[in-house]
Amino acid sequence: MGLRPTNRCETPAHLSFRAQRRGICFLFLFSAKSRFLVRRRGDLLGMTGLSSFRLSRRMRKPVLRIVPCGLMFLLCADFFPACFAQNPPQIFPEPREVEWRRDRFSLDPPAPVVLPAEASTADLFLARSLVAELSDKHGVPITTQRITTLPASGRFILMGSNSNPLVQEYLGKRVKAVVDAPEGYLLEVDANTVVIAGADEAGAFYGLQSLLQLIEVQGTHWFVPGISLRDWPYKPFRGIKLYLPGHENIAYFKRFVRNVMARYKFNQMILEVAAAMRLDRHPELNVG
Numbered sequence: 001m002g003l004r005p006t007n008r009c010e011t012p013a014h015l016s017f018r019a020q021r022r023g024i025c026f027l028f029l030f031s032a033k034s035r036f037l038v039r040r041r042g043d044l045l046g047m048t049g050l051s052s053f054r055l056s057r058r059m060r061k062p063v064l065r066i067v068p069c070g071l072m073f074l075l076c077a078d079f080f081p082a083c084f085a086q087n088p089p090q091i092f093p094e095p096r097e098v099e100w101r102r103d104r105f106s107l108d109p110p111a112p113v114v115l116p117a118e119a120s121t122a123d124l125f126l127a128r129s130l131v132a133e134l135s136d137k138h139g140v141p142i143t144t145q146r147i148t149t150l151p152a153s154g155r156f157i158l159m160g161s162n163s164n165p166l167v168q169e170y171l172g173k174r175v176k177a178v179v180d181a182p183e184g185y186l187l188e189v190d191a192n193t194v195v196i197a198g199a200d201e202a203g204a205f206y207g208l209q210s211l212l213q214l215i216e217v218q219g220t221h222w223f224v225p226g227i228s229l230r231d232w233p234y235k236p237f238r239g240i241k242l243y244l245p246g247h248e249n250i251a252y253f254k255r256f257v258r259n260v261m262a263r264y265k266f267n268q269m270i271l272e273v274a275a276a277m278r279l280d281r282h283p284e285l286n287v288g
Contacts, residue, residue, distance in 0.1 A: 088225060091213050092264055101226030103191040107134070108221055111155035111194075112145040116165050119146065122201040126159040126208055133212055138222050159196040161204045167197045177230065179203065183267070184232030187211060189224050199232070206231075206265045213263070239268030 088100055105111075113127045127144050134140040142157070150158070150169050160167045162178070171178050171186075178197070179186050185198040185207035196211060198204025210231070214224050240261060245253040261269065 089214050089216055091210050091229075095210065095229050095231035097230040099228040101190060101228065103226045105155075105189050105191060105194050105224040105226070106221070107138070107140045107142075107215075107223055110134075110140055110142040111157055112143050113157045113159065114150070114166060115144055115146050116160075117146050117148050120160075120164070122204065123160045123164055126196075126204060129208060130157070130159065130211075134215075134222075138215065138217070140222055153192075155192045157194040159204060159208060161198040161201050167195075170195055171197055177228075179230050179232055181232035182236070184230070185210075187227065187229040187231075189214070189227045191226070194224060202267070203232070205262075209263050209265060233265070237268055238266045239270055240266050241270040241272065244271060244273045 091098075113130060115123055115127055119127075131142055131144065134142055145156075147166070150156075150166055158166055158170060162168065162171070174186075177186050177188070179199050181199055183200065183202045183206060185196060185203040187207050187210055188195045189211075194211065196204055196207035198207055210229065211224065214227065216223060216225065242253075257269070260266075
């Protein structure tokens with residue numbers, strides 16, 4: 001988290017593109033070599049036609065070895081999932097540690113957001129924020145459910161800090177994945193679960209912002225791609241300086257704070273008020 005760029009991880013999309021690039025270079029080299037051999041024999045394909053084209057003994061061995069490999073590459077490309085042929089969704093600021101997974105969490109049908117029996121104010125805020133975002137922006141109705149222990153099976157969404165008892169239960173089997181840095185968080189998504197485990201309440205909130213950036217749609221189907229993400233900020237102070245808005249811009253100001261500053265994990269606001277209020281000790285500020 002933070003504005004410092006990091007090295008991009010090797011995602012399935014990057015690996016698929018690399019394989020395609022190598023295959024294209026491979027076929028190009030084969031094409032150049034075959035043209036060279038054909039010209040040496042004087043049997044040009046464009047002049048004699050395909051029916052009259054015959055391979056010399058010198059050409060048969062490399063061609064018979066290379067052609068099946070090229071065909072195999074083209075055929076195997078059809079078996080890659082469509083999601084890997086596309087670029088993965090971007091998270092800003094770029095997280096420190098990311099591992100993409102092949103499965104994904106479907107939001108249709110929606111899964112409940114699970115809460116502990118004695119949910120804190122921060123846990124309720126996270127759940128209500130996700131419910132409002134999915135229903136208002138994506139038209140996905142999800143509900144909350146209070147439980148005392150995590151279900152052994154079924155689909156659910158869990159969000160909270162390390163003080164949340166359900167988060168503690170989830171992290172009990174994943175000690176190495178715990179993030180202890182201030183404002184840090186762990187985000188894990190697979191076919192059945194979405195879990196945000198924040199080092200503190202701020203970390204859990206920033207984990208929710210990363211989750212909202214990951215939501216994708218395919219046709220009319222909303223989903224979250226599989227991922228295992230660990231992130232914490234590079235800088236403790238991440239602020240934006242703003243001027244005090246006029247009364248006609250208050251609604252936009254609130255949306256900016258919610259949809260830009262919070263979404264991209266800024267944690268400080270420098271507000272310049274100048275002469276926007278009456279100061280009895282300095283009346284000269286309001287003159288004119």
